[in-house]
Amino acid sequence: xxxxxxxxxxxxxxxxxxxxxxxxxxxxxxxxxxxxxxxxxxxxxxxxxxxxxxxxxxxxxxxxxxxxxxxxxxxxxxxxxxxxxxxxxxxxxxxxxxxxxxxxxxxxxxxxxxxxxxxxxxxxxxxxxxxxxxxxxxxxxxxxxxxxxxxxxxxxxxxxxxxxxxxxxxxxxxxxxxxxxxxxxxxxxxxxxxxxxxxxxxxxxxxxxxxxxxxxxxxxxxxxxxxxxxxxxxxxxxxxxxxxxxxxxxxxxxxxxxxxxxxxxxxxxxxxxxx
Numbered sequence: 001x002x003x004x005x006x007x008x009x010x011x012x013x014x015x016x017x018x019x020x021x022x023x024x025x026x027x028x029x030x031x032x033x034x035x036x037x038x039x040x041x042x043x044x045x046x047x048x049x050x051x052x053x054x055x056x057x058x059x060x061x062x063x064x065x066x067x068x069x070x071x072x073x074x075x076x077x078x079x080x081x082x083x084x085x086x087x088x089x090x091x092x093x094x095x096x097x098x099x100x101x102x103x104x105x106x107x108x109x110x111x112x113x114x115x116x117x118x119x120x121x122x123x124x125x126x127x128x129x130x131x132x133x134x135x136x137x138x139x140x141x142x143x144x145x146x147x148x149x150x151x152x153x154x155x156x157x158x159x160x161x162x163x164x165x166x167x168x169x170x171x172x173x174x175x176x177x178x179x180x181x182x183x184x185x186x187x188x189x190x191x192x193x194x195x196x197x198x199x200x201x202x203x204x205x206x207x208x209x210x211x212x213x214x215x216x217x218x219x220x221x222x223x224x225x226x227x228x229x230x231x232x233x234x235x236x237x238x239x240x241x242x243x244x245x246x247x248x249x250x251x252x253x254x255x256x257x258x259x260x261x262x263x264x265x266x267x268x269x270x271x272x273x274x275x
Contacts, residue, residue: 021048030059034069041072050076067097074106078113087113087134108147111135115154121164128158163193167202174205179213182206204245207232211252215259223267226260229253 024036037052053073060066074089090110094103111134117127135151142148170185186206190199210232214225233253236243243249 025051025055030056034060034065038072041076044079046076046079050080067100067102070096071100071102071106074109078109081116083113083116087111087117104142104145104147107138107141108145108151111138111151112154115158118158118161121161122168125162125165128162132158159193163189163196163198166192167198170202171205174209177212177216179209179216182209183213200240200243200245203232203236203239204243204249207236207249207252211256214256223260223263226256226263229256230260 024033027033033052034056037049037056040046040049040052050073053069053076057066057069057073060069070089070093074086074093077083077086077089087110090106090113093100094106094110097103097106100106111131114127114131114134118125118131119127132155135155138145139148139151166185166189170182170189173179173182173185183206186202186209189196190202196202207229210225210229214222214229217225230253233249233256236249237246237253240246
C-alpha cells in the first residue's frame with residue numbers, strides 16, 4: 001500500500017508532461033512552438049522536436065529562422081534513423097539554402113544517410129549504389145573538402161560489400177551446377193572489380209566451371225567446350241604461374257585434353273568411315 005501514492009504521483013507527472021506537450025503542439029503559437037522545438041532538439045528529444053518543427057515550417061518559410069529550422073529538421077530524421085527522409089531533407093536544404101555555411105555538411109549528410117541505409121552484402125545493394133553515386137557527387141562538388149577522404153573510405157567499403165554480393169551470386173550459380181551462368185557472372189565480376197583480391201580464386205572457378213560445363217554438355221557441344229576449357233587454363237597458368245591452385249588447374253587441363261583427344265579421334269574415325 002505504501003507504493004500506491006508513489007504510483008499515483010508518477011502517473012500524474014507523466015500525464016502532466018504529456019498534456020503540456022500536447023497543449024504546446026495545439027497552441028497555434030509558432031514562435032512558442034519553435035523555441036520549444038529547439039529546446040527538445042538540444043535535449044535530444046528528437047520525436048517531439050521533429051513534430052513541432054514540421055508544424056511551424058509553413059510559418060517560417062522565407063524568414064530568417066527558416067535556415068536553422070530546416071537544418072535541424074533534417075537532423076531529427078537522421079537521429080531517429082529515418083535515413084531515407086534524412087537524405088531527402090538534407091539535399092533539399094543544400095538546394096534551398098545555396099549560400100548557407102551548412103550547405104557542404106548537408107550535402108555530405110545526404111550522402112552519408114544513404115550510406116547508413118546500405119544493408120548486409122547478402123541483400124539487395126541498390127542503396128549501396130546510390131550512396132556511392134552520392135559520395136562521388138559530393139567529391140566532385142567539393143574537391144577541396146576535408147570530407148572527401150571519408151567519402152573515399154565509405155566508397156571503398158560499399159564497393160567491397162557489392163563485390164562480396166556479386167561473388168556470392170556467382171558462387172551460388174557454381175554450387176547449383178549452373179556453370180554457364182557461373183562463368184558469365186565471374187567474368188563480369190572481373191570486369192566490374194578488376195582490382196579484386198579474389199582474382200586468382202575467381203579465375204580458377206571460371207576454369208573449373210568451364211571444364212564442368214564441357215563435361216555435362218551434349219555430345220555435339222563437348223569438343224568446342226573442352227577447347228574453351230584448355231584456353232582458360234592457358235590464361236590462368238600464365239597469369240598465376242605459382243598459384244595455390246596450380247595442381248588442381250593442371251589436373252583440369254589434363255582431363256580436358258584427354259577428353260578432347262578422344263572426341264577428335266571419334267570424329268576422325270567417323271569421317272573416315274563416311275569416305
